Amino acid sequence: MRSLRRLLLVALLLTIGVAAAISTLLSYAASRNEAKELFDAKLAQSARVLQALVGHRLDQMQAQTKAVVVSVPELDIEGDGDDLATDDGHAYETKLAFLVYAENGARLLQSNNAPAEFSKPERPGFARQRLGDTIWRTFALHRAGGRWYLVAERDDIRSELAAEIAVGTALPPLLALPIIAVLIVLVVNRATRFIARVADEVEARPADQLHPIDVKAAPQELTGLIQSINRLFLRVQATLEHEKRFTADAAHELRTPISAIKLHAQNLAEGKDQAARDASSRGLRAGIDRCERLVSQLLELARLERGALKLEAQSLDLGAVIRQVIADLAPEAHRRNIELAFSGDSSCLVSGDPVLLAVLARNLIENAIRHGPAEAAVDIALQRERASVLLLVEDQGPGIDQRQRELVFHRFHREPDATGPGSGIGLSIVRRVAELHKASIELGEGSGGKGLRVQVRFPVAREG
Numbered sequence: 001m002r003s004l005r006r007l008l009l010v011a012l013l014l015t016i017g018v019a020a021a022i023s024t025l026l027s028y029a030a031s032r033n034e035a036k037e038l039f040d041a042k043l044a045q046s047a048r049v050l051q052a053l054v055g056h057r058l059d060q061m062q063a064q065t066k067a068v069v070v071s072v073p074e075l076d077i078e079g080d081g082d083d084l085a086t087d088d089g090h091a092y093e094t095k096l097a098f099l100v101y102a103e104n105g106a107r108l109l110q111s112n113n114a115p116a117e118f119s120k121p122e123r124p125g126f127a128r129q130r131l132g133d134t135i136w137r138t139f140a141l142h143r144a145g146g147r148w149y150l151v152a153e154r155d156d157i158r159s160e161l162a163a164e165i166a167v168g169t170a171l172p173p174l175l176a177l178p179i180i181a182v183l184i185v186l187v188v189n190r191a192t193r194f195i196a197r198v199a200d201e202v203e204a205r206p207a208d209q210l211h212p213i214d215v216k217a218a219p220q221e222l223t224g225l226i227q228s229i230n231r232l233f234l235r236v237q238a239t240l241e242h243e244k245r246f247t248a249d250a251a252h253e254l255r256t257p258i259s260a261i262k263l264h265a266q267n268l269a270e271g272k273d274q275a276a277r278d279a280s281s282r283g284l285r286a287g288i289d290r291c292e293r294l295v296s297q298l299l300e301l302a303r304l305e306r307g308a309l310k311l312e313a314q315s316l317d318l319g320a321v322i323r324q325v326i327a328d329l330a331p332e333a334h335r336r337n338i339e340l341a342f343s344g345d346s347s348c349l350v351s352g353d354p355v356l357l358a359v360l361a362r363n364l365i366e367n368a369i370r371h372g373p374a375e376a377a378v379d380i381a382l383q384r385e386r387a388s389v390l391l392l393v394e395d396q397g398p399g400i401d402q403r404q405r406e407l408v409f410h411r412f413h414r415e416p417d418a419t420g421p422g423s424g425i426g427l428s429i430v431r432r433v434a435e436l437h438k439a440s441i442e443l444g445e446g447s448g449g450k451g452l453r454v455q456v457r458f459p460v461a462r463e464g
Contacts, residue, residue, distance in 0.1 A: 005192045012184050016177065024170035031169075032162035039158055040126060043139040047151040050098055051141055054109060095154035097136075103146025114152070121148050128155070194218060198226070210237040261287040312353045315461040318389055319344045319382050321354055325361040326380065329369065337375040340365070344382030348389045351461040352437045360433040361391070363426040364454055368395035372451065384460075391456040399445060399452045408443070430456075 100109035101120040117131050121140035129136045135155040142148055198213055212230035215223050264284035271277035326340050333340050350357075368378040372395035381392040400408055408427050434441045439458045446453045 004195070005188055008188045008192075009185060012188070013181055016180060016184075020170065020173045020177065023173065024166055027169040028162055028166035031165035032158060035158045035161045035165075039137070039153060040139070043126070043137065043151050043153055044141075046096075046098070047139050047141040047149045050100070050151065051143055051147075051149045054100065055143070055147075095157050097152045099148075099150045099152075101148040101150065108147070118150070118152070121150055191219070194222065208240075210234070210240075258287075258291065261291060312355075313351050314354070315349055315351055316354055316357075318348045318350045318352075318357065318391065318458065319346070321357050322361050322380060322382060322391070325358055325365060329362065329365055332366070333369050333378070336369065338369055338372060339377040340369075340380065341377055342380045342382075344380075345384040348382050348384050349461040350389050350437070350458040352458070356433045356436060360430050360456070363430050364391075364393040364456075367426050368393055368397070368452070371395060371397040373397065385457075387460055389458045389460055391458070392453065394446045394451060394453045396446065396451040399450065400443060430454075 097111045097114040097118075098109075099107060099111070099114050099118060102108055105120040115131050115136070118129070121127070121138070121142075124140050124142045127138050127140070129138060129152075136152045137155050137158075138150055138152045140148055140150050194217065198218075201213065210233040212233060213226050215226045215230075218226050261284060264280045264287055267280035268277055268284060271280055322342065322344065326342055330340060365378060365380065372378060376396040378396075379392070379394045381390075381394075383390040383392070431441055434456055437458060439456050442455045442457075444453045444455065445451070
């Protein structure tokens with residue numbers, strides 16, 4: 001698992017280390033360039049000084065057959081510690097040489113450390129010469145009379161000076177790097193301490209403690225994350241409370257049919273005659289059917305409310321779905337002598353899930369069958385409108401008071417004077433399926449002010 005603390009420490013230390021290295025390289029390059037400019041200027045100046053000092057005596061020296069050699073003292077090149085200067089001169093003098101040539105190439109004047117390989121310059125100005133492993137930087141000055149003044153300097157003087165400047169520049173940051181590292185560790189530890197504290201606090205909480213995390217002491221960068229976690233806690237808490245209520249309501253609703261099943265089973269076992277046993281058997285089957293339907297509805301509602309049923313939308317003919325549901329419920333309607341009358345426009349295409357739409361239609365039609373009087377009719381209609389498809393289900397039952405129409409969509413809600421069978425969750429399922437399909441649902445009075453009329457309006461499926 002990646003550690004944010006380790007990532008910050010490594011990233012910061014590497015950044016500082018790389019920055020220090022780049023700074024050292026840039027400092028070395030800049031120092032070497034500055035040393036080159038400075039030493040080149042000194043070479044040119046030395047050549048001119050040499051010409052000014054000895055030029056008036058060169059006529060006398062030209063008559064000589066041997067060059068005059070100016071002695072350079074033998075000094076300790078390493079010098080005395082960091083100070084390369086002595087009472088006799090400077091250690092770098094051994095790395096400097098000068099020569100004066102006549103027009104014919106004869107040496108008129110030279111320092112005793114001037115390399116024998118040097119010859120009269122071919123042109124004035126700066127040049128570089130390699131003699132073995134040593135590189136010399138030279139400057140030649142040509143004056144009237146054909147004389148050449150040559151001043152030479154070993155190139156390693158410049159490298160040594162540039163290196164010393166670079167080391168002097170880079171050494172303080174390098175020495176400070178351990179201190180900086182310690183400070184970075186302290187700062188990162190302090191910055192991540194709040195995260196560790198929140199983690200410990202959440203870890204120590206019992207499963208039912210979902211109160212929000214205090215964000216007052218949180219750094220600004222973590223406030224958004226903690227607020228998102230708090231909102232997640234609220235959603236989880238709401239879900240848990242919802243599940244608790246659902247479980248309690250389901251247990252309450254199941255108690256009645258289970259008690260009825262138990263009673264009918266006892267009556268069946270203790271029945272004194274066949275008629276009593278037949279009645280108990282019919283009651284037992286009815287109780288089992290009711291319990292089965294209730295469990296099925298509970299499972300459907302649970303899956304819908306927690307989002308376990310995913311909408312597999314496709315363009316389909318809603319009329320075909322309704323006809324299949326009517327065919328499935330025909331036996332139940334027949335037992336109560338209820339006529340299922342269907343009228344529908346052709347090609348009522350909607351975008352939706354055929355399974356969920358069948359659940360919606362079955363609950364609406366089944367409610368109409370159960371709550372309507374025997375030997376009545378349930379009218380089902382499907383109408384194509386300009387931008388929607390309208391599903392109508394109308395029964396001849398007692399209807400729903402206008403003040404109760406919103407409440408019936410709540411789970412397990414039943415009207416106080418309800419006498420028909422039911423658990424009070426059918427319309428909850430209908431509303432949830434309608435919401436998934438972006439459909440609207442409306443309850444109203446049936447024809448002639450009797451019964452209940454349910455309208456579900458679906459958006460028309462886009463063609464193509």
